[in-house]
Amino acid sequence: MLQAARPLASLAPVDPPAGVSERAGLAVEVRGVRKDFGATTAVAELSFEVRPHQFVSIVGPSGCGKSTALRIIAGLLRSTAGTVTVWGDRVKGPLADAGMVFQAPVLLPWRNVIDNVLFACEMRGERAERYRLRARELIQLAGLRDFEGHYPHELSGGMQQRVSICRSLLLHPRLLLMDEPFGALDVMTRERMGFELLRLCDLGEYTVLFVTHSISEAVLLSDAIVIMRGRGDAAKPHTLEIDLPRPRTLATLRDSRFVELAAAVREEFELGRGS
C-alpha cells in the first residue's frame, strides 16, 4: 500500500498483518516481569496490560526501574523472569512495529529535519521517496513546516523532540513507546508538548506506553497509570484507571477530579515509602 498517498486525516496505524493472533485483544501484556542486574533487582514482578488505543503511563521515582521495564517491553533487554506479549506475540527481540522516543531526541546531526524523519523508513529498508509526503504531513502537524530543511543544531530542544516524535510516527507504528520524552524540557514547553502529543495520538488512535516521573503529566495524558514504587518485592506495581474525560485541555488541570487523581497517585508513592 502507498502510505504516502494517504490524506491528512487518515493517520491511523495500519491494520495488523494477517495471521497475527491478538490474544485477549491486548496491545501489551506484561506478566510477572523481573529484571536483576547481578545482585540488584531493577524490576520486581511487574504485571500490567495495555488495551489497543489506550494511553498508559508508567510512573515512578528515579531508579525505580521504569525505563528498564520499557526496554524489556521493546525487546531491547531480556527479562530475568516473566513474559511480555505485544499484539499477541511473545517479545524475543527488538520489536519490529513500534515507534520509540527517548528522553534525548537522538537525531542525526548530519541530516536536516525531513531527512531525520525519513531515517525511520530507510532503516526498515524502504525508499524514502514513498514516505516523503507523510513526513511532510507529520512535520506540518508538529508545527515545524518552516524548519524542514533545518539541521538539529539549529532547533530548540522542544523542536528537536518534536522531530523525534515525527520520526517515531512515520511508519504508522501500532505501539508507541516513550521513555520520558519531555524529561529534558522546561516546564512550559513540557506542558505544551503533552497536549501536542495528545492531539497527534487522537488523530491516529495510537496505542501509547509512556514513561515519566511527573505525576501530573501522567494523570493529564493517560487512560491508566502503572505506579512503580521502587526496588524490593514489597513494592509491587499497581495500576490506576484515569477516568478524566477527553479531549484533555488546560482546563483539565483545574478539574477537581484531576486534583483528586493526582493526589491518589502521590498517596501510592507514600504508601510505598512506608512499607
Added chain:
Amino acid sequence: MNEAGQNAGKATLAFVAILLAWQFGAPWARIPAYVLPVPTAIAQKFWQTRAVQLEHLGQTASTTLLGLAAALLVGVLLALLVVYARSLRAVVLPVLAAFNSIPKIAIAPLIVMWFGLDTEPKIVLAFLLALFPIFVNSVTGLGEIEPDMLDLSRLLGGNARRIFVKVRLWHAAPHIADALKVAFPMSLVGSVVGEFISGNRGAGYLVMSGQMTLDTPLVFAALLSITALAMAGIGAVAFFERTFLSWRPSMRSR
C-alpha cells in the same frame, strides 16, 4: 573588513615582521650565510632550483599519499574488526598499542634493509606513521555511537549493514577527517626520513644533498617545499570538511 580577514591580516603582518628581522638581523649579528642564509637568498635559490624542487617534491608527495592511502584502508579495516568482533578487541588493541610505542623513526634503517633502496621503504614508513592516528580515530568514530541511537535504529528495523552505512560511517567521517589532519604530516615525516636514509630522489634527498655540499640555502629551499606540501595536504582535508561536513559542531557558523 570582517573578523577572519582582520586575523589573516595580523598573521601576515607578524610573518612579514619575522622575515624582516631575519633578513636584516642575521647579517647584523654576523651570522655566516652557510649557517643561516637570509630569506632573499633562500627565495633566490628556491626559484633557481624550482624545476628540481618540483620533481623531487612530486616523488615525496606520491610516496606520502600512497602510504597515507594504505594507512587509511588498513586503519579503518582494523577499526571495523575491533568494533564488530568484540572478541578480537582484546587481541588487536594491545598489539597495536605496543606497536605504537615503538618509535617508527628508529626502525627506519630496518625498514630500508627489508624493503630495499627504492620507493617501497618510503611508502612503508609513511604508512606506519599514519596508521595509528587513523586507527584510533576510526575506532572512536565507528564505535562510539550513542546506545540510544543504535537501539532506535534496531527498533526501526535496521540491520547491521544499514546501520553501518547510514549511522556508523557518517558518524566516523569527521573523526577520520581529524585523523587525516594529523596523519598527513606524519606520513610526510615517514617519506622524508626514508629519503634521508637511502635513495637519490625526493625532497628529503634534496635536504641531504644540500647538507653534503654545505649548500644551506638549498636545505632551506627544500624545507620550504616540504612545508608547502604539508600545508597543501592539511588544506585539502579542511576543504573536504567545509564542503561535506558542514554539519559538524566545529564547522557551524555562528
